[in-house]
Amino acid sequence: MEQKIPEEFSRFYLRDVTFANLMMRRIYNVLIVANPYDAFMLEDDGRIEEKIYNEYVELGLRYPPMFTQVSTTEEATRVLHTTNIDLVICMPGTADNDAFSVARHIKKAFKSIPCVVLTPFSHGITKRMQNEDLRIFDYVFCWLGNTNLILSIIKLIEDKMNIEQDIKATGVQMILLVEDSIRFYSSILPNLYSYILAQSKRFSTEALNKHQATLRMRGRPKVVLARTYEEAMSIYNRYADNCLGVICDARFPMKEVSPDENLLLPSPLRDSAVYKDPEAGLKLLRAIRAKDEYVPLIMESSESSNRAKAEAEGFRFVDKNSKQMSRDLRRIMEEHMGFGDFIFRDPASHQELIRIKSLKDLQDNIFKIPNDSMLYHISRNHMSRWLSARAIFPVSQFLRGITWHKLQDVDAHRQIIFDAIVQYRRMKNVGVVAIFDRLKFDRYAHFARIGEGSLGGKGRGLAFLDNIIKRHPEFNRLEGAKVQIPKTLILCTDLFDQFMEQNNLYPIALSDASDEDILRHFLQAQLPDSLIDDFFTFFEATKTPIAIRSSSLLEDSHYQPFAGIYSTYMIPCLDDRYQMLEMLACAIKSVYASVYYRDSKAYMMATSNVIDQEKMAVILQEVVGKQYDDRFYPTFSGVLRSLNYYPIGDETAEEGIASLALGLGKYIVDGGQTLRVSPFHPDQVLQTSELETALRETQTLFYALDMKHTGKDFKVDDGFNILKLKVKEAEKDGAIRYICSTFDPTDQVIYDGFYDGGRKIISFAGVLQQGVFPLPELLQMVMKHGAEAMKRPIEVEFACNINDDRSGELYLLQVRPIVDAKQMLDEDLAKVPDEACLLRSHNALGHGISEVNDVVYVKYGHDFSAMNNYNVADDIERINRKFLAEGRNYVLIGPGRWGSSDHYLGVPVKWSHISAARIIVEVALENYHVDPSQGTHFFQNLTSLGVGYFTIDCSSGSGGFVKKDILDAMPAVEETQYVRHVHFERPLKIMIDGKKQEGLIDLNQ
Structure with a gap:
């Protein structure tokens, strides 16, 4: 039982120290002034430089000094004028020119250089020193031929040079x-x-x-x-x-x-x-x-x-x-x-x-x-x-x-000492990749590696996140909130090389064998036995399910992220540690095998990389979450992007966007229904702004780890032991109390919070609007410090546990730069002249460059009437089906709001009717002026599919334009009473700058 500690001693914060800033002032060059005999004794008999060097190496010290030896005051002066000397040692001289005379001469001319006299002890010298003012020298030492004394002199003077700064800096x-x-x-x-x-x-x-x-x-x-x-x-x-x-x-x-x-x-x-x-x-x-x-x-x-x-x-x-x-x-x-x-x-x-x-x-x-x-x-x-x-x-x-x-309480002292050590070890672990040591790794340890190779892309990203958390203590200063990375052990890439070589796996790996065949060979191979005790130590330290994640050299790299190419497996925490060891070994080998699956090889070819140069590190990491009967999952997971190319209302692109979902993050990666919110605008959630939208676009399913599924039946599909459950199951578990709202069917109202009865909407109201957990503030910090440190926009995966007492832990799982090829846009759109454009919008959502050859547009003009919008919708749905069948895309242009339930405000299409559109354009006319919808009707689909959304106000001189006359003059591929489809021989280049919300279609590329 924990001892009750007085308040003044129980709440404390240890300030970390950095050893890198200690001993900054060093002695690198030593000048020894000695007569030829003493110089010979030092050089040949004493071998001073060799001995000092060996002494430094043996003690693990760096920067052994270099020695220059001279015999006369004149030589010493010449060296001192031409070389940066940090210390002068004067040894017994000649009868005419002894060590004291030389030292006095040097000290007079070079006051700032430390000067030490080495003298033998004899009756004559003792008598001489009684009348010598020794204060002008830094030190006088007795020389008995012991080179260890030279090391001591150097260290003594270095200590004197650094003591003030080092005591002040670290204590x-x-x-x-x-x-x-x-x-x-x-x-x-x-x-x-x-x-x-x-x-x-x-x-x-x-x-x-x-x-x-x-x-x-x-x-x-x-x-x-x-x-x-x-x-x-x-x-x-x-x-x-x-x-x-x-x-x-x-x-x-x-x-x-x-x-x-x-x-x-x-x-x-x-x-x-x-x-x-x-x-x-x-x-x-x-x-x-x-x-x-x-x-x-x-x-x-x-x-x-x-x-x-x-x-x-x-x-x-x-x-x-x-x-x-x-x-x-x-x-x-x-x-x-x-x-x-x-x-x-x-x-x-x-x-x-x-x-x-x-x-x-x-x-x-x-x-x-x-x-x-x-x-x-x-x-x-x-x-x-x-x-x-x-x-x-x-x-x-x-x-x-x-x-x-x-x-005066012995047990209180025990508890204070224990708590201080634990806090210190946690603090020292953060931001450092330790060498795994079974004697040190316990539940207070944090991040370690086995092997001398690379950590791989994800591993480097985790170490980077850990370092960011360490450098910014404000992450962990918000009440009831803790930010960290999960407990992590990385098997470096050299273990992958060893595994491949010792099991002779390259022939099958590089062959055209099926994924199942490759996996079967890998599962039959052996991992080194030396890892067994290390894994048992890791099990004991975590006591949770373990995620086995790929971390290849190319994954999440700065310039070519291989996100989602390789496998990630999860295994349950089992009482039978040997059975858990078997599952872990299978999972590691399955991750190794995924390097050589067909999709991986195809991606390698597409990105001009060579498959046999790829190396795989493996991350073993505690799975974030809690156990509910036979399933395990976190309160919620999320993906945070520091750039939002679909800002709505008063959001800006730089304020970023987060996608949140109940349960394991694999649900988000697999394209499940998530809640999108800007951390700077937590009250502005489009999906919950209207009753109909909230009911239609809420999460209904979630993923959890199946804790009952044990054994060695690993499959190519890394989700073979992941449960796909209905949100009602999480409601029974009591896991959604702080992330849901309740729909009252009687009053047709959604109430923020968990109430008995009524359908539960995964709205995240508790953490976004009600301050249960400071998620918006923490995500703002992650974006700010992460993007600043990486010097580019970032994407961060995270998971969070919210406890019954409203406290919580935010775990950062992965960081990668946003360098999606579709989103690379270096051009300044303002420099593209209007004459070259088919259309231009100053209110565009999306980002990047794409090409299409077709435009489908509503035949609007001065006589346009919204009465016919139902017929327009029918024509467009039919044309869209043809594009879907051919696997092609088009630009869709029309007046008013696309997808409006009121046909007087726009064409009442559903998403499935226009799903092949690459760009959707809303045009406001002089006689038909409707406030732009900013794509809100199809927001989820736009963002997940990367579809561009342009708003153009033709009634305003500065609202952009569409050169409809060009479209009208072209022959129609198909034309109805209300809609035309035209085809361009040369592709139209679509460019969207999501940061500036500028978009255009270039005719003259």
Whole structure:
């Protein structure tokens, strides 16, 4: 049972961080100034460049620096003037020209370039440094021939360059090292960096793919070196909220001296009024502990007497004299700074209880930890620190604010930690295609791939949609609404290649065999056994029916979408996982087979593609919906287009159009009756505007997945286990409560909403007009952000579940660019002169280019009478039948409204009487002026068949024109008292610009 969490902690939003913006300033070029002997030692004995490169590769680091070596100040100056040098390292020189002299000369001329002195330690050098003002150099290090020190110097300076930006950007952590002994920090830094970089390589496994893992390593803690009390306090105060821990010497310089004492100090220290205080370390750690009760504080000292002092105040102690000093320090860091595994311990015995290796590990075990152990760790903020060390900053920062003082309830802490991890994992999954890992993929996982090949067109589209959702958090900020893509696993194209090769399927696939024969061979083939455990993991994570969808290289591509060419199967969720595995394997193999079906091969030839170059990825995806007895379907599905070429009323083409339908989206793809609405005009639904239209054009059937149909009897028809049901069945299921209206036959009125009795109309009134679910607002966002990101008009498939409490989930299933060949129109119609046109309309619906040779028109003129419109309808119906029989199309021109039930307003034809018309033209005459219908009578048919609809007002100078005299002068193929049919030898070119609502027929193409 979930723990009741206080309101202030239960509602939270984790802000995601991006690792790509970390460590932006790098050291790429290093100049080493060394005498020939030291240069030789570095190059031949030390092989510094090779060692540094190998060190970078081993640690998974990118951008190893390049080294340039010179021997004199003159050479160094020449290089610095001609090359972009990021760091200068000066090594022991000659008797006349030592490292300090060279470094001082370079620093004077190139103040902005970091300059480091490497010096061997001898009695003479120590004496020399007592009188040397070391502050002009960035750092001085003790050189003992260890190339790891060079790596540490580079990392230390890079950390210093990036710390401000990286802490501000993502909350990167800092380890403060306070040490003034050059010899000691020269030996401790390589050990410290080696440990931190190895740790960063380990925690990069929290990432979802290799690229993310590499970026994630940039989130490692930074090391900052301070050499005085004041410097240390200044750094700590600046980055206190991001301090992972402090490692501090006992004795170091501190500005606390009297004028008399100052005179006794060596000159460099006298100038800075600094002296080594034997208790500086204790003072510093006390000051930091007063500000933060949780931050780990470690004292290291060669004076053993300091152990008792440090431990008396609760500080950890490391003895510098110990031969195990490095191991002692690592052990304390591991336990107290959050490095390594998280070990839950028994607070009394300190015995290990549970070891946590990853974030998912913590999520799975958080409710198993004994109470006293949980209390021990949360009261010391251990979990927040462990998450910080692993660069899981959003969760770490959130938990850091929930201290034991604020919430003294162990179980509440458990639930908060669990909820924060779940939200973080979901957030990190969105917009990222993870490499599938059985140990990580669970019900909180999201999108993964198996294989190294391509995701295919649909797969790329899904990843793109997921990324859009991630980049626009506003999608998930509307009350009661969640926007996401379904849980997805993609089998990449390399698995398809492997399957085809290992089963020797190309001979049958590329033959002229029947679709059934090809499918039979594919079903007999074997998928790799290595996939079995992966599929079982996916079943466990989804626990829903699974859609197996094609995602070929060419499908939904930017320039040549292969939409609907290949198969999509669905399988039910079964208790018998092995039976479900059998069905899944059959479905995958059936999708693979569909690449080689006759229709696919014909389409390939028509689009000039080569069939054996096609590769198929397969998408496994949870089916959106709910189970009702033995059937499964969503509340509704839809297709959204960001361009509407049939706008009515005050709609515009750019406001887009959505087609909505109860049940599975296959119903829409198959051409079923849908409800069309512009998301910007949800109150303006033509199909429900009149009683007769609403009753006639409502959805009466819907599709659902048959949960009883099991077995391996897969067919070429991918809808073999899809049920076609009457809407009454969904009414019994209670699935249409928020998407229907009720017709009252007694009052002859349609009431928005679900009421007992009466016929149910699928009107979507609840989500469009009554605010049950913010569908219009969400679809507006999808169009806006999707089209902006794709830089072209888009089509998006989606499905939605509405729950009893009026909350809901909108799932985006697919996105593709709108590049239908019939709709490609590059020409500016305004540039086509009137002289070249047979007719022109400034009020046209539809879009694209087509050609016809025939025009059928009503013989209208000054003596036209609407009395004869019934006879006109009869003539046109007869002529239309001939066109249907011959499979040809024509342009239909007539006065008034086509399809009007009132014959005084226009010709009272039904759609079946004019169904072969490619363009329908309504003409308003001076003596017969009727407001244009804008095609509303046949709206559904116009839009689904792509028929153009022109309105021309001949009584207005700017309303367009028809050159009827040209038609009248032509010989008639057929002529009655009311109608003429004429034929043009050369095709007429019909052009419609749906965005501008301009249309014309060009005579002179």
